[in-house]
Amino acid sequence: MKEQPTVLVADDEPQMVGVIAYALQTAGFQVIMAYDGLQALQQVEEHHPDIVILDVTMPGVDGFEVCRRVRNETTIPVLLLTVKDEPEDVIKGLELGADDYMTKPFSTRELVLRVQAILRRTRIRQVKVIESGPLRIDFERHRVTLHDLPVELTPLEYRLLTCLAANTGRVLTWQALLKEAWQLDVWQGSKEMIKVQIHRLRQKLEPNPAQPRFIHTVRGVGYRFDL
Amino acid sequence: MKEQPTVLVADDEPQMVGVIAYALQTAGFQVIMAYDGLQALQQVEEHHPDIVILDVTMPGVDGFEVCRRVRNETTIPVLLLTVKDEPEDVIKGLELGADDYMTKPFSTRELVLRVQAILRRTRIRQVKVIESGPLRIDFERHRVTLHDLPVELTPLEYRLLTCLAANTGRVLTWQALLKEAWQLDVWQGSKEMIKVQIHRLRQKLEPNPAQPRFIHTVRGVGYRFDL
DNA sequence: CAGACCGGTCACAGTTTGGTTACAAATAGA
DNA sequence: TCTATTTGTAACCAAACTGTGACCGGTCTG
Known part of the structure; x- marks a missing residue:
């Protein structure tokens, strides 16, 4: 920053x-x-x-x-x-x-x-660490933990999570996510790519992926990370 | 600082x-x-x-x-x-x-x-010694020991290790490593140089190089030294 | 109420990345 | 100048990652 x-x-x-x-x-x-x-x-x-x-x-x-x-x-x-x-x-x-x-x-x-x-x-986004219940995202150390145990994320999963978390409380459209996490221009990429990665992130992070606690879907718009 | x-x-x-x-x-x-x-x-x-x-x-x-x-x-x-x-x-x-x-x-x-x-x-210079289990890095003496036995490192290996160790817990991108350990500008050098040196360092330091204890890979980003 | 749309889920194939190795080039020291 | 050591390069391979397409259930709209 x-x-x-x-x-x-x-x-x-x-x-x-x-x-x-x-x-x-x-x-x-x-x-x-x-x-x-x-x-x-x-x-x-x-x-x-x-x-x-x-x-x-x-x-x-x-x-x-x-x-x-x-x-x-x-x-x-x-x-x-x-x-x-x-x-x-x-x-x-x-x-x-x-x-x-x-x-x-x-x-x-x-x-x-x-x-x-x-x-x-x-x-x-300047914050070094974001905590939400058992979830902890340490931007400096590039570390994500759940209940103090490391969560192994792929590079893209990490970027997607940090992008969402850095904008806690705000809805990010699928175009914005493609641009920020995928670093694509908006005329490339599709919702499907995001859908699958969100699914993968939730599998790794959410206590109950079917009822997400951290990563929320905003239907017709995109996704939002909440503390 | x-x-x-x-x-x-x-x-x-x-x-x-x-x-x-x-x-x-x-x-x-x-x-x-x-x-x-x-x-x-x-x-x-x-x-x-x-x-x-x-x-x-x-x-x-x-x-x-x-x-x-x-x-x-x-x-x-x-x-x-x-x-x-x-x-x-x-x-x-x-x-x-x-x-x-x-x-x-x-x-x-x-x-x-x-x-x-x-x-x-x-x-x-502000950090005199870093210890991580059997590994000891003495910055002042320019010595690295494993189980109190000296490890002979080449100049570059030493610089790479101290660079990582001085930033314990933080991920250093390959660009950062080229700049700090190789003292190159970022448009020179390549990941391959780092890969091989990391491999060499691990061969000398890690009890089990295939499952590193000190020097961890952060895929798609770089490497991190952990205590 | 039926059809269209949306988001979630899954499996698989193609791509990318990091580890390993051998050899050549560069460097350092005698 | 020669020799030993260090470093970089390129090739290969396995593991990991990512996108795609298909399918399904839930929601929305006419």
Whole structure:
């Protein structure tokens, strides 16, 4: 994990981008900028920012579309910037999986605090160890134990588990899992690959694989790891 | 040991300081700067850097004096920067206890590698002995024994073992091992080199090389030393 | 209620990885 | 310069891993 969190700011108003970038950089973030939706997607692809701040009303590929694709294809959290008094925008954004939203005009101070809060919530991936009852995942030692006994996982099983565990509480779509655990581009791979690996993981980890305690299925969406 | 090692760079030429600082910062170090010997001593006092890089020809309190006092008053390693073709400077510096020296002009890349090497040596120095059942690794004496009988290791075998042992419990990827034990850049070397050396190490150390007790394979990732 | 969809399960074949070995090249020391 | 030792390389093999396709039961929808 990078020392200095990276924020992608995408807005078609350059002065708005500039204001936000300055505030975030002053607050210790590394800032990447994009001025339309397409560029935002390219920057996500290229830089893998820690968080994406999107204005919803960008020309061409709009903020909602970017949000949808980022949520589908990555695990990067998204903060949406909406125009004042557009509650449908808010609902739509949250349905698309945005982590938070802010309504223009807003104070940059509050924006920084919101970004920090989102990153704190998603910063679980920095944690060295995750424990959930008898299950213990030690990222540094690359060790998984159940009741203090080592569980032998294959490389892919381990990656899948750590990917899920690093996003505890969040649903990861099958596209996101393919990208993160399989390191595939989204147009490769299939749900079947994930199904089987999830099955294998559950066989190794779950007290009762038929009634999973750690790895939960979200039908029609993907899977979620819960503590 | 701090997460990001701190380097103090002391040189009366600001552009040289800048060049070195940029290289080190890019390589992941936190850089503190000083432009004369007195300032260097103050920065040492204030920040307790992990390593000090000193130009010998600074005005006032020169690099040798700083080196002498740092060596006398702290355990911080020192790397001296000397002018080309001044072997007396080198000898004097080493007599004062400098850990290494480099002669201007030099590549900043090499400087980074030298700094990394010094830090590695001084980090390992903190652990004197590692014992795991019949195996004993004495870093100070540069001795490895099994059941109190010396094991003859080649230089590379020794480096590989100490590298693993210094990171007991953690998985070291083959890239990390190439970098640390072979001191290669990651785009050189191959897994095959490591495989064979691991095999050779196991032949010498493991009671049953086919079922290793000390050096464990983490398939798809690398190797781990366990107590 | 029937059909479509979804997720779980299973077995097998193809692929990948790590261990082993022998030999050549490189290195170190006399 | 020569010899012994160390290291890297390439080939081979067994074990492990992964994906695929088929099948099944549960859920959802028209």
